Amino acid sequence: MTDQHEEKERIVVGVDGSDSSKQALRWAVRLAELTHGVVEAVTAWDNPQFHGALGWLPPSSSDEAALKDRARTELTQAVEETVGAQSPVDVRIEVRYGTAAGVLLDAARDADLLVVGSRGLGGFGGLLLGSVAQHCTQHAPCPVVVVRDRKD
Numbered sequence: 001m002t003d004q005h006e007e008k009e010r011i012v013v014g015v016d017g018s019d020s021s022k023q024a025l026r027w028a029v030r031l032a033e034l035t036h037g038v039v040e041a042v043t044a045w046d047n048p049q050f051h052g053a054l055g056w057l058p059p060s061s062s063d064e065a066a067l068k069d070r071a072r073t074e075l076t077q078a079v080e081e082t083v084g085a086q087s088p089v090d091v092r093i094e095v096r097y098g099t100a101a102g103v104l105l106d107a108a109r110d111a112d113l114l115v116v117g118s119r120g121l122g123g124f125g126g127l128l129l130g131s132v133a134q135h136c137t138q139h140a141p142c143p144v145v146v147v148r149d150r151k152d
Helices: 019-035 064-083 101-109 131-139
Strands: 010-014 040-046 050-052 054-059 091-097 113-117 144-147
Touching: 010 101, 019 040, 019 064, 019 113, 019 144, 040 064, 040 101, 064 091, 091 101, 091 131, 101 113, 101 131, 113 131, 131 144
Parallel strands: 010 040, 010 113, 040 091, 113 144
Antiparallel strands: 050 054
């Protein structure tokens, strides 16, 4: 008899606090319940850019630790609001530096599935598919599910 170590399915989901990302998280948790998988809720943080007379400029000063902590707090709150304090599956929280699409694609390496909402907090509300979701569907190293907002 061979000793088989079953690795749990890893489902990466992008969460930016938008309704669409929360629906994607709910969907990922339901799938993880069915497959006995693990959900990795991922958010990105970056130094804010400002537009000045010379074009886009980096901030004059930034506290990177504070920006990362804020992103972690917002992600933790979004996860708790969405799945509750006692999630039916293991939901891991991951905060990474970079652009949203880049962070999600990096997190999706060796994942079984990447789940994103159709539109996040930024951009144009009338779009059927936001830029991050579109970029992920075109470049992800694994299958991608785009969860549409029920209001669309």
